[in-house]
Amino acid sequence: MQLHSIPKTTYRSAPLRRAKNASLRRSLNASAQSKNDQEINQPGKRSTYRPDSYTEIVDDATRAIAAALNAQETRMEVVRVELPELPTLDSLVRSFAHSLVRSFALRSFSRSSRA
């Protein structure tokens, strides 16, 4: 590997420089795609995927199960490891307390700097 050839922005921009196959070539253009582009991705033939909610994931999973049932599959697995984070009452109270403390600290700091 030629380390000196790695651009400094690799970790931010995901350059995908070596297009060896069709999938990779497709993905070269995918980096700049927006959410709207996903609509052209058909289930089972996606070049990109970007679920925004549990509902979307459940819909996709249900569609995949239905397709497998049609194909007479009898033992199936659905996995969505590491589900996105969800807000809870406890976390909302905590974030409210943090924002209170932060605003109090900022106000105290601005008063002391004026004085």
Next chain:
Amino acid sequence: MSNVSGYAGSSDLFIDSSIQLSISMARKLHAATGKKVHIVLPDGPEYNRAYKLFKAALESSDGVSLGHLREGKKNTFMASLAVSFSFTGETPPDSFDAGQNADVYVAVNASTVELPELETYSLEVVKDKPLVTWNMELDNLRADLGLLGFPPKALQYRFLSQIKPVFYIRQRDYSKTVSVSPFIINYSGALFREYPGPWQAMLRQDNGTYACVAERPERYALGAFKLELAKAMGLDDEEGSTIQFLRTGRRTATWWEDEEEGGANETSRAWRE
């Protein structure tokens, strides 16, 4: 924020989320196919608890029922007591008949030690009908097989190998050190499969989109998946080089992924396809 991931967050939150999402899926599946869906929990006490929590959702869902892996075995006094007795005075309905009449079964929240019961349930109740394991993270459960106090590896060869992943997302975060700035390169991706599509290695982009960088009909071992992401990033080491060996080690697949160990013993290749 709370994380409902099975290992990073609260287990109660994870199991409740899994049940809730499985009910949502079952409702949609029934609407789309007309099939009666039976969601199966590991045991009576969990069924009792889940029934109370999701009673309203279940009652408003046509064609969806809740049950447990031991619903056909009420001959023992303790098993019967565990299901029927409740401190709130509320007794959940007997799920045996719903289990017998279902068209599709969805197993939720079973742990490694409960997998043999799931196998028995699939043989005695499910039989030739479809069974779906819902977000049970079978890969993590497989890792426990063969350890002291857990079921033997034969369970993977005999039963788990028959289970085909039809919808699969496994996110992974990686980093690699390099000798030039920025010195550490972080990258993330997801191993993805959506039936009937192929297995895809997807690289996470800045905007949160996962873009396919490689695909093939057979599942990637996690080591191979990482290598595909590294190739796409231009970070792969020269094939057969010392640095590659030092980074990856001698063994790059788990025992169940390994073709020589797992592949030679498994009765089905469905879990890889």
